[in-house]
Amino acid sequence: MRRRASLVAALLSLAFVAPSAPAHEAGHGGGVVQRLSQPLQPGLDEGVLLVVTLAPGEASPAHRHQAHAFVYMLEGEVLMQVAGEPERRLKPGDVFEEKPDDIHTQARNLSSTAPARFAVFMVKKRGVPVVLPAHAADH
Secondary structure, X not given: OHHHHHHHHHHHHHHHHOOOOOOOOOOOOOEEEEEEEEEOOOOOEEEEEEEEEEOOOOEOOXXXXXXXXXXXXXXXXXXXXXXXXXOEEEOOOOEEEEOOXXXXXXXXXXXXXXXXXXXXXXXXXXXXXXXXXXXOOXX
């Protein structure tokens, strides 16, 4: 467990060190940048690190990850929610967790003028897409 926690901390630190264009330099556009994909157990699990930018007012459609996903807010303010749970308003430094069976009902940038950015570290089965439709059956 201690080894996995150390790996999570090391991978999340890459989101702050790896070069990327800040959202304001990218024209406030949204997007997802995969920073890392690393096997954790041969042929089974992998750790993936993403940096997600939501443009002003942008919201993601309902989806799922079929993974353990850990969100760390970098900038801006978003409203996050998984089905059956209350909405959570996240600001820089806040964290959010999704479990493999969760349906992510919303991730919405609350600003109409500034982008929001967050890092997502997930542990998932190799070969399973990072994002699946909300209604997708388990693989």
